[in-house]
Amino acid sequence: MSSKLDHSKLTPAGVLITMGIIFGDIGTSPLYVIKAIVGEKEISELLVYGGVSCVFWTLTIITTIKYVILALNADNKGEGGIFALYARLRKYKSKWIIYPAIIGCATLISDGFITPPISISSAVEGLQLINPDIQTVPIVLVILLSLFIAQQFGTAKIGSAFGPIMLVWFGMMAFFGVMEISKHPEILAAINPLYAIQLITNYPEGIWLLGAVFLCTTGAEALYSDLGHCGKANIRFSWGFVKTALLLSYFGQSAYVMQFQGKLLPDVSPFYALMPDWFLPAGIIIATGATIIASQALITGTFTMVNEAMKLRLWPRLKVEFPSQLKGQIYIPAINWLLLAGCTIVVLIFRQSSNMEAAYGLAITVDMLMTTTLLSFLIFTRFKSWLPVIFFALVFYTIEGTFFLSNANKFTHGGWFAFLIAISLFLIMYALHKAGKIRKKHVEFEKVENYLPIISKLKDDKTIPLKSTHLVYLSRSSRQDLVETNIIHSMIRSTPKRAGVYWFLHVDILDEPFGLYYEVNALSEGCHYVKLKLGFKEPHKINLMFRQVVSEMMEKKSVTDKNIHPSLSGFDIPADFKFIITNSRLTVDTFLHPFDQFFIRIYRILKLWSVSITEDFGLEEADVEVETVPITIHAKEKLKLQPWTPSQKS
Template sequence: MQENLNKVSIMSLLVTLGIVFGDIGTSPLYVFTAITQGNTFDEVLVLGSLSCIFWTLLIIATFKYIYLALNADNHGEGGIFALYALLRRTKSKWIIYPALIGCATLISDGFITPAISISSAVEGLSLIYPDISTLPIVVAIVIGLFLIQQFGTKKIGGFFGPVMLIWFLTLGTLGALQLIKNPEVLKAINPVYAFSFLYNYPKAIWVLGAVFLCSTGAEALYSDLGHCGKKNIRIAWTFVLSMLLLNYFGQAAFCLSMQGKGSVDSVFYATVPDGFLYYVIGIATLSTIIASQALITGIFTLVNEAIKLKLWTNLKVKYPSTHKGQIYIPAINYFLLFGCLLVIFIFKKASNMEAAYGLAITIDMIMTSILLGFLLRIRKRKLKRIYAFFVIVFFSIEFTFLISNLNKIPHGGWFTLLLASFFFLLLLFYNKAKRLRSKFAEYQQMVDIKPMLISIQDDIQIPFYATNIVYPTRSSNANLIDRTIVHSLFYMQPKKAKVYWFLHLNITDMPHEIAYEIETLIPKRAFFVTLNLGFKEPHLIDYFIKKIYQDLIDSGEIIPESAFKSLIDYKIPTDFKYVLINSRAASENELSLIDIFTIKLYRILKSSGLTIISDFGLESANIVEEKIPINVSKINNDLLIKRI
C-alpha cells in the first residue's frame, strides 16, 4: 500500500493537488486583504509583511512540515494522532494533552475554514454586481457541500486535481502580471525586511496575525500523508509553493503601486484584469469548495482515528465508496454544517471572519511542534541538539504568531477559542472517565475460573445457553478475567456452552492491521483471543470470530459440533451468542463531585454515540446485553441490620 502511495505519476500528482493543497492554496484570496485592512499602503508594511510570508512558507510549511513532519509517519499515516500513536509507546502520560488540544483546535477550524474560504470567493461577485447579497449564495453552497458528503467524493474526486491545477496556474499568472510591472518587491526575499518591519512598524505584532493566514493548511500537508504519500506531496509542493509565491509577490507589487491612491475591498480581485473577473470568481469558488471538501474529509479521518484510539466515543462510520480511506461520519457532518452556518450568520462577511480565523490553527501547530520535537529527540539521539534548535525555532515563530493572534480575541477570535476549549474539555473528561473506569475495574485469576467452567460444561442438569459464547473483555492478559464476566457466567443464570471465547480487542498503533493471537485456556473448550486491529480498520467482530473459529477447526483445535443435537443432522451452522456487559457504578459508591460529573458526562456521550452492538458489527448476530454494577469505593461491611 505504501509503495503505491509513493509511486509518482502525472495522475498521482494531480490527485495530490486536489486533496492536499486546497486550504493553503486558497489563502491568497484573503491574506493581503487582511494585512492591509485598516492600514495605509506603504513600503514598510507591504515589503515587511511579504518578507514574513516568504519566510513563513519556507520555514514552517516547507522545512517543518514537508521535510521533517513527513518523515515522522506512522506506517504511512500522518497527522496529530499519528504522532500520538508513535509516542504512546514511550508510556509518557503527558503526550495525550497536546494530542487532544490539537484535535480540538482542528475541529474548531472545521467551523471556520469552509465559511471564510467560500465567502472570500463568492464576494468577488460584488465587484460586478455591487448591490448583490452574497450571503444566500454562500449558505446554499455550504449546505450543498455538506449534503453530498453522504454519497462520497469518488465520482467528483477526479475533478478536483485538474481544477486545482488550473487554480494554481491562475494564481501564478495573476502574480506574474503584477510582478512584471513592479519587480522591486523581489528584494523582500531578504529577511532584513521582515526584521525591520517587526522592529519599526508600530502595529507589526498584530499584522503578523494576518500574515499567519498564509500558512493555514500547512497541517494538511502532514495529515493527508496517508492519502497521497510523501514523494507526491513533496514534488507537488515545489509547484504549489512557486505559484503561491508568485501570487503573493504580485499582490505586494500591486499594493506598492497603490500607495497614496486609497484602499480596495479585495487585494486579490483587484489584481484581476476586468475581462477575466467572471472566470477567476468561478475557478476561485470551485477551489474553495474543494479546499472545504478536503478539510471536511480530514476531520472525518481525525475523528475516526480518535474513535479507534479510544479517545472518543463510538460513532457511526460509513464507507460511501470502495476506497478504504474515504469515510463519512453523519453525526460529525451535520455538526460541522451547523457550525459553518452559525459562523456565516454571526460574521456575515469574510473580512469579519478573518478575526476568528487563525488562532486555533496556531495552537494546533504549536502542539504538533511539541510532539514532533519529542519524537525527534527520541529517534535522532545523535542529532538531538540540531533538531532541538529547529524545534525551538518553530516554537518561537509559532508562539509569536499566537501572541499576534491574541489581538483577534475581542473581534471574533473568542469564537474559535470558545469552540476549541469546549471540544478539548469534552475530550479531556471523556478520557478521565475512561481512566476512572479502568482504575476500578476488577479482575479475577483465570486459573480459579477454569474448574468452574469445566463443572458447568459437565453438568447435565444445566441446559446449554449456546454452542459458542463470546465475552468481550477489557483484560489484555489471558490469566485475568473481568469480575463482571465472572458474575455473568456464574452468579446470574449459569451460562453453559460447548466453547467459551474471551475476546480482547486491541487497537494497534498501525493504521492497517488485522491479526489475532489465541491462547488455549481449556483444550477444545475455552480460548482467550486477542484481536489486533489497526486504528483505521472496521470492527467486523462477528466476521472475524467466525474466521478464527474456522481456522481452529482446520487445525483440529475445535470439534465443529452444535450443542443442540436436533440441529446437527440438518447441517445448520454452529451458533454463536455474544454476551455484552454494560457495567455502571453502583449506587452505594462514594465519589468526589468532579468524578460524579465526569461519569455522568461520560454516560451522556456514550449514549449519544454508537452502541457496542453497532460498533462491533453485531447487528445480525445473536446477542444478549446485561447490566452489572461495579464498585468504585469500599462498602462499609460493619453496617448492621436489625430484625424487628
C-alpha cells in the same frame, strides 16, 4: 482505487492527485491574506514589503521546513497527523503526551468550522466586482448546503477532477502574479528578511499584523494530516510548484497594492484586481471551484481525524459509513451535519470574509504548538540528546508562540467562537480519556486458571439450560491468563451459563494505522482466548473477523462446527453463536473524587449519544446480549456499625 497504496510513490498521477487533496486549504489563502494584512491601513512600503516578506519566510520556515521536510518524516507507517504522531509515541508510556494530541485535534477541528465559510465567501465575493449589489451570503449558504449533502454519496466519481482543477487554479495564480510582478519587479526585494524584521519592530503595532500573516500557513497542519493519502514524495515534489504559485500571487498582489502608496486600499480584492475584466467571471468560477475542493479536503480530513479518535477511544462511538470503494473514504453523518451547522452559524454571524479573517487562525496556532511539542519528544526519542530538541523547540516555539500572541487580539473579534468549539471538543475527548482511566482503575482481573475446572464442569451440567453452542465474551483483558471479574460474575455467579465452547475475545488497537492480525490460545478443552489486533485506521468488522478465525479452527477440527442443542444435533444446522457484552457501572459515585464524578457524568451523557458497541463492532443485534454488572467502590474508612441492645432503648 487505493490512495494509500497507489499514490505513495512519486508519479505524475500522484502529483496531480496530491494537488487536489493536500493543498486546498493553504492553496486558497491568497484570496484573503494580502487584503487582511493591509486592511484599512494607509499603504506604505514598510507595510507592504514587510507583510509579503513575512509571508515568504512563514511559508519557508513553518510550512516548508517544519512540515514538508521535518514533520513528513515523523510518519507512522506512512500516516501523518497529530493522532498518528501520538500513536507512534504512546509506546514510551509518557502519560502527558495524550494532552497535546487531544488539544491539537480539538483546535484543528474547531478552526475547520471557519475554513469553508472564509474560503468560499472570499471566492464568491468576487461577484460584487461584476454586480456590487449582489447578496453573497445566500449563495455561500447554498454552496455549503450542497457540499455537505453531497458527502453521503462519496466523492469517488468527482474526485478525479480535483487535481486538474487545482492545477488550473495554481497556474492561474502564478500567471497573473507574474504579469503584475513584471510591471513592478522591485517588489521581489521583499524576499530580504530585513523587511519582515522592520515590520515587526518599526511599524506601529507591527506584531499584531502577524495575525494576518499567519493565515498564509493555516493549511500546513492539514498537509501533514493528509500524508497517508498521497505519500511524502508526491507532497514534497508538488509543494515546489505550489509554493512558487502561491508566492507569485502574493508578490503580484503586493505589487498591485503599492500603486496606492500613501492612500487607503479601495474596497477591492487584490487577488481579483490582477485579472482583466474580461477574465473575471472565469476567474470567479475557478476560485469558487478551488474553495469547494479545499472545503471538501477539510471535511474529509475531519472525518478521518474523528474516526482515528474513535479507534483510540478518545471520541464517542459514532456511525461510520463507506460511501464509495475508494480506500480510506468514510462518511460520519453526525460530524457532517455538525460541521454544516457550525459553518452556517459562522456565515450568519460574520457574513463577510473580511470579518471572518478576524476570527480565523487563533485556534490553529495552538494546534501547531501541540505538534511542535510532540515532534520535540519524537526528536528526543530518536537522538537521545537534548541539544537537537532544544534547538528545534527554541526555533518553532518562538515563531509559533509569537504568532499565537499576535492572534490573541482576535479573541474578542470572533476568535472566541473557534475557542468555544475547541474547548467543547477537548472536554469530550478528555472526559472519555479520564472516564476510561477511572473505569480501568476499578476493573478487577482474576486468574483464568482458577476457573477452568468450574468452566469444564459447567459445560457438562445438564441441569443448566444450554445458552449457546458458542458463547463469546468480549473481554478487556489483553492477557490470556487474566479475565475480568465482570465476566466471571456473568458466567458463573449471576446466572450460570452453559455452552459448548467458551470464548474470551479481546480487541487490541495497534499503534500502526493499518493491519489485521489475530492470536488464538486454547485455555482448556472448549475454552479459548482470541485477540484481534487492528490498525487504528481499520474498520471494526469484529463479527466478520472473529467468525473467520472460528471457521479456520473448525476446518482444523479444533472446535465443533455442529449445533449441539439436543433437538438440532442430528440435523445439518450450523453452530449458533451468542455474544455477551458486560457493561460495568460504578454504583457508589459518592466515594469518587468530585473531579472524577464530573467526568463520569459527562461520559454517561456522551454514551447516550453514541452508537452501541454492538453496532461499532459490526455484531448482529440478534446474537448479542448486554449485561450491566455493578462495581462497588468501598469507602476508605469503615462505618462504626454496632449491634443494637435493649439497654439502648429510650
